[in-house]
Amino acid sequence: MSDNGKKDIVICDDVKKWFGDFQALRGISTTVREGEVVVIIGPSGSGKSTWIRCINRLEVHQEGRIVVDGIELTSDVKNIEKIRSEVGMVFQQFNLFPHLTVLQNITLAQTWVRKRTKRDAEEKAKALLERVGIQEQAAKYPGQLSGGQQQRVALTRSLAMDPRIMLFDEPTSALDPEMIKEVLDAMKELARSGMTMLVVTHEMGFAREVADRVIFMDQGQIVEEGTPEHFFTDPQHDRTKLFLSQIL
Amino acid sequence: MTTPRVTTELRPPEPPPEASQIGAVVWLRRNLFGSVASSIVSVILGVALFFMLRGILGFLFAEERLWEVIPRNATNYAIEGYPRSNIARIWLSLDIVLFLAGLSMAVWKPTGRTSLASLAAGVRSLGMVLVLVGVLAPDSFQSRGVAAVVGLGLVALSYLGVRLSDAAALTERIPTLGLVAAGAGGLVAVLWLLPIASTTRIPYTIAIVVGVVGHLVGRAAVGRFAPGPLRAIVVAIWLVSLPVIYLHIQRNPVVDWDTVTGSWLPWIAAITIAGTGIIAVVSRSDRERAGVMNAVMVIATIAIWTISAPMVARALLFVLTVLSLATPTFGSSGVGRRNMLLTWLAGAAFVSYIFVIGDAGTGLATRNEYYGGLSLTMMLAAGGLLLSLPMGILLALGRTSTMPIFRLLSTGYIEVVRGVPLITVLFIARFGILNFLPENLEFDPNVLVLGGITAFSAAYLAENVRGGLQSIPKGQYEAAKALGMTTAQMTMLITLPQALRAVIPAIVGQVISLFKDTSLVAIVGLAEFFRVARDIVPNQTNSLGSIIENLLFAAAVYWIFTYNFSRASQRLERRLGVGTR
Numbered sequence: 167m168s169d170n171g172k173k174d175i176v177i178c179d180d181v182k183k184w185f186g187d188f189q190a191l192r193g194i195s196t197t198v199r200e201g202e203v204v205v206i207i208g209p210s211g212s213g214k215s216t217w218i219r220c221i222n223r224l225e226v227h228q229e230g231r232i233v234v235d236g237i238e239l240t241s242d243v244k245n246i247e248k249i250r251s252e253v254g255m256v257f258q259q260f261n262l263f264p265h266l267t268v269l270q271n272i273t274l275a276q277t278w279v280r281k282r283t284k285r286d287a288e289e290k291a292k293a294l295l296e297r298v299g300i301q302e303q304a305a306k307y308p309g310q311l312s313g314g315q316q317q318r319v320a321l322t323r324s325l326a327m328d329p330r331i332m333l334f335d336e337p338t339s340a341l342d343p344e345m346i347k348e349v350l351d352a353m354k355e356l357a358r359s360g361m362t363m364l365v366v367t368h369e370m371g372f373a374r375e376v377a378d379r380v381i382f383m384d385q386g387q388i389v390e391e392g393t394p395e396h397f398f399t400d401p402q403h404d405r406t407k408l409f410l411s412q413i414l
Numbered sequence: 415m416t417t418p419r420v421t422t423e424l425r426p427p428e429p430p431p432e433a434s435q436i437g438a439v440v441w442l443r444r445n446l447f448g449s450v451a452s453s454i455v456s457v458i459l460g461v462a463l464f465f466m467l468r469g470i471l472g473f474l475f476a477e478e479r480l481w482e483v484i485p486r487n488a489t490n491y492a493i494e495g496y497p498r499s500n501i502a503r504i505w506l507s508l509d510i511v512l513f514l515a516g517l518s519m520a521v522w523k524p525t526g527r528t529s530l531a532s533l534a535a536g537v538r539s540l541g542m543v544l545v546l547v548g549v550l551a552p553d554s555f556q557s558r559g560v561a562a563v564v565g566l567g568l569v570a571l572s573y574l575g576v577r578l579s580d581a582a583a584l585t586e587r588i589p590t591l592g593l594v595a596a597g598a599g600g601l602v603a604v605l606w607l608l609p610i611a612s613t614t615r616i617p618y619t620i621a622i623v624v625g626v627v628g629h630l631v632g633r634a635a636v637g638r639f640a641p642g643p644l645r646a647i648v649v650a651i652w653l654v655s656l657p658v659i660y661l662h663i664q665r666n667p668v669v670d671w672d673t674v675t676g677s678w679l680p681w682i683a684a685i686t687i688a689g690t691g692i693i694a695v696v697s698r699s700d701r702e703r704a705g706v707m708n709a710v711m712v713i714a715t716i717a718i719w720t721i722s723a724p725m726v727a728r729a730l731l732f733v734l735t736v737l738s739l740a741t742p743t744f745g746s747s748g749v750g751r752r753n754m755l756l757t758w759l760a761g762a763a764f765v766s767y768i769f770v771i772g773d774a775g776t777g778l779a780t781r782n783e784y785y786g787g788l789s790l791t792m793m794l795a796a797g798g799l800l801l802s803l804p805m806g807i808l809l810a811l812g813r814t815s816t817m818p819i820f821r822l823l824s825t826g827y828i829e830v831v832r833g834v835p836l837i838t839v840l841f842i843a844r845f846g847i848l849n850f851l852p853e854n855l856e857f858d859p860n861v862l863v864l865g866g867i868t869a870f871s872a873a874y875l876a877e878n879v880r881g882g883l884q885s886i887p888k889g890q891y892e893a894a895k896a897l898g899m900t901t902a903q904m905t906m907l908i909t910l911p912q913a914l915r916a917v918i919p920a921i922v923g924q925v926i927s928l929f930k931d932t933s934l935v936a937i938v939g940l941a942e943f944f945r946v947a948r949d950i951v952p953n954q955t956n957s958l959g960s961i962i963e964n965l966l967f968a969a970a971v972y973w974i975f976t977y978n979f980s981r982a983s984q985r986l987e988r989r990l991g992v993g994t995r
Contacts, residue, residue, distance in 0.1 A: 224892050244701060251898030261893035265912050274907060275897035281747035320893075327897060 175200045175331060175362055176221060181230035183216060183386075190216045191227065192386040200330075203363045205373040205394075208383035209409060214366045217383070218333045221364065222253040235330060251279055254324030258336040260316045262308035262323070268295070269304040272323045280327060287326070294322040298352045314345030318352055325356070332356065334365040370413065374398055382406050468550050474966075475555035483957040484967050485610055490951055494786035494941045500666065504789065505617045507659045512625035514652055516594065520632025521641075521648050523590050531584040534572040541568030594629050598622045654764070656800070660793060661771045664785065674770055681727035686762045689734040693758055696741045697751040704742045711735040726769035733761050743902040786941030788971070790860065794932040794942065798867040799925055805868065806875025807914075811905060813876065814883050824876070831873035836934055839870045844938040863935050871928045878920040882913030915990050922983035926976045933972075944968055 176198040183191040190213045198204055206214045219225040220232060223239055223246050232239045234249045263271050272291035276282045282290070295301040298318040300311075308316055317337060324332060334353065338346040350372050357363055357376040367373070373380050373394055380397045382390045382405075390397075390406045401407050436444075446456040473479075484491070493504055541564075547555075548562025555561075576584065601622055605615050635644060661667065692711070696704045715735045718728050737758050745754030812824030831839065843866025844859060851857075886909045894904040914921075936945035947968035952961045 222896055224895060247898050247900060250896060253896075255893075255896040257889060257893065257896075259889050261887075261889035263890065263893070263908055263912075265915065275894075275899060277747070277749075278744075278903050278907065279898045281750075283748065323897070 172199050172201070174198070175235055176364070177231070177233040178217075178221075179231040179233075181217070181220060181227045181232060183213075183220060183225060183227045183229075190386050191220070193230065194386075194388060195230075196381065196388060196391065198331075198362060198364065200362055201360045202378045203357045203361075203376055204365070204379050204381060205377040206364065206366045206381045206383060207368065207370075207373065207409075208389075212383045213386040214383050215335050216386075218335060218364050218366055221331075221333060222250050222255055224255075251327060252329055253331045253333060254327060254329035255333040255335065256317070256320050256324055256337045258339050260308070260313070260320045260340070262316055262320055264308050267305055267307055268300075268311070268319050271308065271319060272326050275323070276326050290326050291322065294325055295319075297355075298322055299348075312345060313341045314348045317341065317345075317349045321349070321352055321356075331362045331364070334363065334367065336366050336368070338367065338369060368413065370398070382409065384409075464550075467546070471547060471550050471555075472552045475551050475558075477554040480957070480960040480963050483951060483954075483960040483963060487946075487951045487954065487957065488611065488614075490787060490954075491943065491946055492787050493789050494946045494950060496664075496785035496789070503663050503666075504785075505621065507663050507789075508621050509624045510655055510659060510663070512621050513628035513631075514648070514655060516625040516628030516630075517632040517635075518648055518652075519590055519594065520629045521636060521644055524633065524636055525587050526590040526593055528588050528593060529585050530579065530588065531576065533588075534576050534584075537568050538572040541565045541570075541572065544568065591629065591633065594626060598626045653800070656796060657768060660797075661768065664789075667771050669770060678724050678726055678770070681724055682730065682762070682766050685727060685730045685734065686759070689730070689737075689758055689762065690755060692734065692738055693741055693745065693754055694751070696738050697745045697754060699742075701742060708735070708739050708742075711738050724769075725773070726766060729765050729769065730762055733765055734758065737761070740902070743900055744906075786943075787946050788943045790940060791929075791932050791943040793860065794864055794867055794935065795925075795929045797864045798871055798928050798932070801864070801868040802871040802875055802928075803921075805872035807879050807910070809872060809876035810879035810883060811910075813880055828873045828876050831870060832877070836867075836870050836931055837937055840866045840935060840938050842866065843869070859938075860940065863938060863940055867928065867932065867935070870931075871924065874924050875921065878917045878924060879913060881920065882915075882917035883909060885916050886912055918983060918987055918990070922979055926979050929975060929979070930972060943971065 174197045178194050178196055181191055181194040182189070192213075194213075194217055206218065208214050216225055220227045220239075221234060226241075227239075235252055237245050237249055239245065239249060262268075263274070266274065269288065269291055272294070273284065273287035276287035276290065277284060280287075292301060292304065295304055298321065300315050300318055303311060303315060303319070308319065311319065321337075337353070338349050341349065346369070350369060353363075353365070353372070354376050365372070365377075377394050380392060380394055381388055382397070382401075382403075384405050390401065390403045397406075398410070401410055447453045489498070489501075493501070496504065544561045544565025546565075548558045548560075548565055551558045551561070602619055605611060605618055611618060632648075639647075692707065696707050699707065711731075712735055715728075715731050718731050737754060741754055745751050809824045809828055812820040813828065815821050815824075840863060843862050847862065847865075848857075890908055890912070891904065894908045899907070932942055933944035935942050936948070941950060947964040948961070951957050951964050952959070
C-alpha cells in the first residue's frame, strides 16, 4: 500500500481457472489501485469476462489468490457476501428484474442488504436516476425501456449500493449504436468521480479517453499491459499489434 | 448515378385503416363454402351436427326424464348429512363468503371489462341457443314454442339495441357496481317470480343483498386506503375467515375450557412471550450468535415431542423455529424486525385458535362426517389448494436446493407420491395414518382426507414450480448475487416470484384436476358432491331411477366451476403479462 489513498484494492496473484479440461485463466497476476480505471481488451474466449467474474466470485477460481479490499476470497459465505456488497457489477444483458419497476429494482437490495429505510433508498435511487438522466422512468417496468435506458438503470442499481469497485462485463455489447453513447457517457462521468473500475469492453474510444491502464488478454493470460498512449501508439507484442490492427 | 434525396418534412403517424365489415353471406362463402371440397365437408358436418343436437335435446327433454328430483334434493346436494336444525350456520357461511366476494370485486376491479356491446353479444348468443332448442327439441318439451319465441325476442332486442345506440356508448366500460346491482336484482327477481327454491327464497335474498353490501363497503374502502395494503388486508381476511367458517361457524364447538385454561394456556403464554423475546434477540444478534440460538431452537422443537406437552405447544414451537430461522435474513432491519414480531404474534394467536377450537368436541356431530355435498367438495378443494401450494413451493425449493439432505428428502417425497394413485393416498390418509399417530389423537375424517389430498397435490405442484424455477435465466441469479443478496433473499424476492408467474397456467391446471379429484373421496366414505349424485339422491324413495339425471347435473356443476377457473387463469395471465416480458 502506498499513501495518498492509493492503496491496492484488488490483488490477483497467479489466478487459475478451468472449465472441465479447458483452462480459461492461466495465471493472472496484477494489482488495481483505488480510483484506477482499468480497461481489459482481447479477443473473445481470452478469459476477460471469466477473470472479472472471479473478482466477485460469480466464478470460482481454483488456484491462486484474489484479495478484494483486504479480504481474501475463499469459500467462506460471509466473506463472499461482504465483498459482493462492496463490488458492483454491470452485465452485458443488463439482468434487470423484470417483475419489479425501475424504482423497485434500485431500492430492493438497498433495503434488504444495506438495511436502509424505504424512504432513504428511494431518495438515493431518485438522485442517481437523475444523474443518469432517466428520473421520469422510475415507475415503469424494465420491459418498457430501451436497451440504453435499461443499462443505465442497471448501473444505477449497482451504484445505489455505494460500491467501492465497479465491474463492467461488456456493458455496451448488446446495445444499438445510437444507445452506446448514453451508457458510455454515464460511465465516463463515473470514472471522473474517482470510482475504481474494471471494464471489459470493445470500445476503444472509451479506453483511450478515460482508462488509466489497458490490459490486453489472450488465451487466459495478460499479454500486454500499459497506459492508453503506450497501447494505441506503440504496442510491443505481435499478438497485440494484430488485434489492434483488426479492430481499429 | 443516383441523385441524393432528402425528406424535408417527416410525416406524422396516421390512424390504421378501418377493418372492413363483411356480411354474413360473404363470411359463409369465405369460411364454409370456399371450394368444392370444403362445401362437401361443411354439408356433411352440418347434417351430422343437426342430428347430434336433435338426439341430445331429445334425450334431455324426453318425457321419462326426472329433472324435478334435482330441485327437490337441493339441500342434499348442498350439505348432505348436516343437521337441518342448524342450517342457519350454513347460510351464515354463505353470507360471509358472498360479502368477501363482493368486497374483493370492488377492491380488485372497480371498473369491469364488460361493455354494452359485449353484453348485447351475450344476449344474442343466449337468444340463438333458445331458438335452436325451440326448433330442435322433441314434442315432449311442451315449452318449446315459448323458448323459440323468447329466443327470437332476445336476438331482436340485442340487434335493435346495437343499431339504436351510438358507437361510443356501446364500447364504454360498465362500472362493476352496475353489473353487481343488475346481476343481484336479476337473481332476486328470478327467485321470487319462478317456482324454484320456493322455501329458501328469504335466506338466498339475504345472501345476495349481503354480497351487494360487501361490494359497497369495498367501494368505500378503495377511496380511503392505498391499494397495496388494502389488498393485503382483504387477502388476510379471506385466509382467516376460511378456517373460522369451517371450524367455528359450521360446527358448534364445545370447548373443554378446564383443559384449555389448566394445561394449554400456560404453554401458549410461555411460548408466545419467550418467542417474542427470542425473535427480538436473534434479529439484533450477529450471524454466529443467531446461528447458535437457531440450532438450540431446532433441538427444542424436536425435543418437545419426547415430553408430554399438548399438541398446541408443539405446533407453536415449530412455527416459532421457522420464523426464527428466517429472522437473520428478513428481520434484521428496523421494519423487518417489526414485521417479524407482528407475524409471530398473529401466527401464535391463529395456531392457538385452530387448536383450541379444532380440538374441541362438536355438538353438531351426529356422525363422523358432519356435512357433505357441495360444501364438502368446496372445503376439500379450497383447503387442498391453500395448503398444498405452500407445501409444493417448499418441496420445489428443496428439490432445487444445493443442500443434499433437502434435495434427497424432497425428491424422494415427490417421486413416491407421484408414483402412487390418489385412491391409495386417500385410503392411507383415511384409515392407514391413524396407526402411526399417538393413540389419544383424534381427527375429523374430513380433515384426514384433506391431508391426503394436500399431500398428493403438493407433489404435482412442486414439479410445476420447479419447472418455473428452471425457466429463470441465469443472469437473474447472477444479478441478485452481485448485489450481495443471500440465497434466501434471492429466492424469495427475485426467482420465486418470477417462477410462480411463469407457471400460473400449469398451477391452474393442477387446481382443476384437484377440484375434480375430490370426487374420489366418495370411495373412502365421505359424502361429497359426486357421491350425493351417484348414491344418495337416486336411492331416495321419491327419486328412484333418476341416476342419469343426477350424473348429468353433477357433470354440469363440475364443468361450470372448472370452466370459470380456466377463464380466471386466462385473465390473470393477461394481467401479469406472462409471455410479454
